[in-house]
Amino acid sequence: MNSTRTVIVLAAGEGKRMKSSLPKVLHPVLGRTLLGHVLAAAEPAGAGTTAVVVGHGADQVRAHLAEVAPDATTVLQAQQRGTGHAARVAMEATGTATGTVLVINGDVPLLRARTLVNLIETHEAGGAAATVLTAEVADPTGLGRIVRDAAGGVEAIVEERDATAAQRAIVEINAGVYVFDAALLGVALTKLNTQNAQGEEYLTDVIRLLVDAGHPVGAHRAADATEALGANDRAELATLRALLRDRINGDLMRSGVTMIDPTTTWVDVTVSVGRDAVIEPNTQLRGATVVGEGALVGPDTTLLDTTVGDGASVVRSHALGAEVGPGASVGPFAYLRPGTRLARKAKVGTFVETKNASLGEGAKIPHLTYAGDATVGAGANVGAGVIFANYDGVRKHQTVIGESAFIGCDSTLVAPVEVGAGAYVGAGTTVVKPVPPGALGVARTPQRTVDGWVERKRPGTRSAAAAAAAAGESVAGHAGAGGERSPEGPGDTATE
Numbered sequence: 001m002n003s004t005r006t007v008i009v010l011a012a013g014e015g016k017r018m019k020s021s022l023p024k025v026l027h028p029v030l031g032r033t034l035l036g037h038v039l040a041a042a043e044p045a046g047a048g049t050t051a052v053v054v055g056h057g058a059d060q061v062r063a064h065l066a067e068v069a070p071d072a073t074t075v076l077q078a079q080q081r082g083t084g085h086a087a088r089v090a091m092e093a094t095g096t097a098t099g100t101v102l103v104i105n106g107d108v109p110l111l112r113a114r115t116l117v118n119l120i121e122t123h124e125a126g127g128a129a130a131t132v133l134t135a136e137v138a139d140p141t142g143l144g145r146i147v148r149d150a151a152g153g154v155e156a157i158v159e160e161r162d163a164t165a166a167q168r169a170i171v172e173i174n175a176g177v178y179v180f181d182a183a184l185l186g187v188a189l190t191k192l193n194t195q196n197a198q199g200e201e202y203l204t205d206v207i208r209l210l211v212d213a214g215h216p217v218g219a220h221r222a223a224d225a226t227e228a229l230g231a232n233d234r235a236e237l238a239t240l241r242a243l244l245r246d247r248i249n250g251d252l253m254r255s256g257v258t259m260i261d262p263t264t265t266w267v268d269v270t271v272s273v274g275r276d277a278v279i280e281p282n283t284q285l286r287g288a289t290v291v292g293e294g295a296l297v298g299p300d301t302t303l304l305d306t307t308v309g310d311g312a313s314v315v316r317s318h319a320l321g322a323e324v325g326p327g328a329s330v331g332p333f334a335y336l337r338p339g340t341r342l343a344r345k346a347k348v349g350t351f352v353e354t355k356n357a358s359l360g361e362g363a364k365i366p367h368l369t370y371a372g373d374a375t376v377g378a379g380a381n382v383g384a385g386v387i388f389a390n391y392d393g394v395r396k397h398q399t400v401i402g403e404s405a406f407i408g409c410d411s412t413l414v415a416p417v418e419v420g421a422g423a424y425v426g427a428g429t430t431v432v433k434p435v436p437p438g439a440l441g442v443a444r445t446p447q448r449t450v451d452g453w454v455e456r457k458r459p460g461t462r463s464a465a466a467a468a469a470a471a472g473e474s475v476a477g478h479a480g481a482g483g484e485r486s487p488e489g490p491g492d493t494a495t496e
Helices: 034-045 058-068 083-094 113-126 182-189 205-212 234-254 453-457 462-471
Strands: 002-011 047-054 073-076 100-105 130-136 145-148 154-158 172-181 217-221 265-267 283-286 301-304 318-320 347-359 364-376 387-389 399-401 412-414 417-419 449-451 483-489 492-495
Touching (some): 002 083, 034 113, 047 083, 154 205, 154 217, 205 217
16 A cells, blocks of 8 residues: 555535436446446555545445445535535545545546556656546537647646637546645645636636646546546436446457357456356346356346356356356256355256255256255256245245155155155155155055046037047947046056
């Protein structure tokens, strides 16, 4: 950490045009809030103190900072009287009087860390009183303009509302990022007034004050003009989100990731994707998600805080807080809820929902099953339509299925219960007692077969005609043949 450096983030504004109960700086953009992106960009500057000026929604902003930047100092600007006033409040609260001060608006999520580092180094090497980050844009409407003198030095920053027609034609704009000599900044802040269109103390007026006092002011132009963009409303926020999406996806593709349709692929800045992974269209990778090398994700898939192992596939599925092991297979149309853990080459298939479920290596739940609070051993196979009945209305209970066990279709496992290694459960069974290793668990109501029922109950229907044709005799030939059959044992029937 560099104790001579201080970072001040201006995050007190309401952002009225967002029309939101959420403070503007807390609106999310691909894995972080606006404020979170700014703090992440400023972190490599290594400042000894980072102060965030809060005002509107101060309690919400403080709570967010406690999660993402617990070492940051919050400074309350009780009345929002402008950016200059905010900087003065922060300087006074932190006792900053010497060294380098970096001041950043809290709504510039595209700002890169290396840009800030270069800005600070340029300032400290040049010995200027202040150095301003600038950018050239095609449409500067609504942005402060950089006014230079005949020699090309920075003369002033003029807000659009206060600019002349000639100044409005300038396309070099203020990025809202400044580096100051702390002592000179402190003096200049005491001289600000509110003689402007908004009746506020502008931090930008400090530049003119320094120039008028004979102090040199430098400028550092950002190579990418989008880094200077902020968000005043939700339409602008959507534009920033799309720009950041393109930047993230471009970086991933250049690192060896295949994206079939980058415009419909949304990846948070906190996500990691390995080489040779393939991301299909309409996929969202969010939070702390990690996708391994050679994995396939999508299409139409959302992963949040989920790990996908090397060579695994997750197709048309939704996963929250899950782990998909190497070579494992998920989907299509699967829902992995928190606590799901799939070992190597395990399978969760079509219309399967899992929660707090662990599948061993090669275990399979191919289709139409709910598995909650379950441990499924390696090589076990769970048939279609199986229900892990884990909840008794008060508490959740565990089901354990042993290695290489087989659970027949349409069975219900009433937890707590255990099916031993190599055991079988017959289709349609409700399991309420342990099934020992190697045993068959089966519980069914005896089947009744009522001959001639269709003729008597559905005469004249297509079913009756088909039955008659299959028997090779007329419907009349079956008259009087009614009766019932019941099984003598599993798989056997007898005529009553």
